[in-house]
Amino acid sequence: MESEIILIGNELLIGKVQDTNGKFIIDHLIPLGMQITQITIIPDDLLRIRNAVLDSLTRKPMFIFTSGGLGPTFDDMTLEGINQILKPFQEMKENADALEMIYQSYSKRFKKSTKEVKSFLEKRYPLHHKMAILPQCAIPLNNSEGMAPGVLIPKEFTNGVTEIIALPGVPLELEAIFVQHIVSRVQKLTRDIKYYQCGFIFANLGESRFTELIYSIKDKYPEIWIKTHPRSKLMNGKRIYEVEVHLTAFTKNKSIPNKINELYNILKEHVQNSRGKILKENPLLE
Amino acid sequence: MESEIILIGNELLIGKVQDTNGKFIIDHLIPLGMQITQITIIPDDLLRIRNAVLDSLTRKPMFIFTSGGLGPTFDDMTLEGINQILKPFQEMKENADALEMIYQSYSKRFKKSTKEVKSFLEKRYPLHHKMAILPQCAIPLNNSEGMAPGVLIPKEFTNGVTEIIALPGVPLELEAIFVQHIVSRVQKLTRDIKYYQCGFIFANLGESRFTELIYSIKDKYPEIWIKTHPRSKLMNGKRIYEVEVHLTAFTKNKSIPNKINELYNILKEHVQNSRGKILKENPLLE
Known part of the structure; x- marks a missing residue:
């Protein structure tokens, strides 16, 4: 709606x-x-x-x-x-x-x-x-x-x-x-529709590289919207690059929380397997 | 533009x-x-x-x-x-x-x-x-x-x-x-266009009442946009009502600053003559 x-x-x-x-x-x-x-x-x-x-x-x-x-x-x-x-x-x-x-x-x-x-x-x-x-x-x-x-x-x-x-x-x-x-x-x-959101922030891996996985996987999760936000900030005079991954869904489908968790874990593991570092987690709360 | x-x-x-x-x-x-x-x-x-x-x-x-x-x-x-x-x-x-x-x-x-x-x-x-x-x-x-x-x-x-x-x-x-x-x-x-703005805040006089004057005067100043913003806030447990008057113009016309000042003063006097109180002034700076 x-x-x-x-x-x-x-x-x-x-x-x-x-x-x-x-x-x-x-x-x-x-x-x-x-x-x-x-x-x-x-x-x-x-x-x-x-x-x-x-x-x-x-x-x-x-x-x-x-x-x-x-x-x-x-x-x-x-x-x-x-x-x-x-x-x-x-x-x-x-x-x-x-x-x-x-x-x-x-x-x-x-x-x-x-x-x-x-x-x-x-x-x-x-x-x-x-x-x-x-x-x-x-x-x-x-x-x-x-x-x-x-x-x-x-x-x-x-x-x-x-x-x-x-x-x-x-x-x-x-x-x-x-x-x-x-x-x-x-x-x-x-009444029947719920909004779900979760995500995590990672570093040491570029957004482009991460995106390759999303391309290959997003069609398996059509109800979940995957968004990445690149960010850079200065820390002790050094520029730090990080990427936020954000998963959201508006749906009546009660199986979506499970699917979001599944996707969340796949994406997180991908970051870790590519030597990226998870900086912050914001998992799905129900 | x-x-x-x-x-x-x-x-x-x-x-x-x-x-x-x-x-x-x-x-x-x-x-x-x-x-x-x-x-x-x-x-x-x-x-x-x-x-x-x-x-x-x-x-x-x-x-x-x-x-x-x-x-x-x-x-x-x-x-x-x-x-x-x-x-x-x-x-x-x-x-x-x-x-x-x-x-x-x-x-x-x-x-x-x-x-x-x-x-x-x-x-x-x-x-x-x-x-x-x-x-x-x-x-x-x-x-x-x-x-x-x-x-x-x-x-x-x-x-x-x-x-x-x-x-x-x-x-x-x-x-x-x-x-x-x-x-x-x-x-x-x-290059030739300038933006002008000024205004003041008053209390003890309602926006509606103030607006009656604007109705009668605004057509004399077609290039100047007059806007009023009513506001209320709590102060020592009492609700205070005030109105902000804001004059703006985007123009090449070099005589506008004078006209804005003229209008500003007319509006201010109107408030004072109606027993309103000017709380804050932000006159035209050039």
């Missing part, structure tokens, strides 16, 4: 902010057995948002998670971008549930009654309405850490396969909505 | 590695006045590489920088993916200059003569050849920190506008090639 992530915000593209939202989503989805097949980072630009979501929909992931652009300001345009490609034609209109969430949120933050908050907001912050203007088919997700609700677009209105989950860009808010509303939703779908 | 970055590697999509290559490229391009309009992160998958590069080419950036997938192993397939969309039809073939670079690199690393290295590699590491198999039109870029040369695809073979620069995924190697071969190349193109 595959998902994609679209991170929206110019600040990510001028080096002002290093993304943490994509990392958070990945770190929570991978252990659930949900693969991420693309991350797209784009600026706050309506056409680019529309096109990135459209491109992603053609690849038919199970979910598209977007981050950013749900706030009250003029450059928050994620939902408008998404709305342009929903079908049949959707109106952007005020969602009563979303508006209620916004009032509740202010009311909690300022310790005032909902009634007080309503008249205060109407008078002083008319832009709060913008956060409640959603595509007609959208389902708002309560944001316990901020104003802008998350937004779920059911798959019936996208390509029939992909559910779009739009999350705010503020990490605290994204994380709260993700944990409260998304994790169990994904879990239901990936 | 706009560029895109494509980061290739499953490890980026399972949360094993947090990207530093994209950040490095951004941090070096932005001060040169080169905007980044999209970053795409994809796995080591031939079809996905091909499609990501193809999609990017349709947006006609000045450069596409790719990172990863240039090594000797079977899952290093960046050049094959790129090659599939070059025109006219390009053969993937051994590039004599690239092969020479690989020999030089081994020779330096193992302190052996090129002749010794050649016979050693032929016998023991036949896969080293793979790193020299490039699209016919490619120009190899010497990698002073590792084996796999970087690769430049001239714009005549893409869409007539975009130059593709394929860089290795190992940060040390990517950084060396970038600094030695790319920076001056970009600099020549962006």
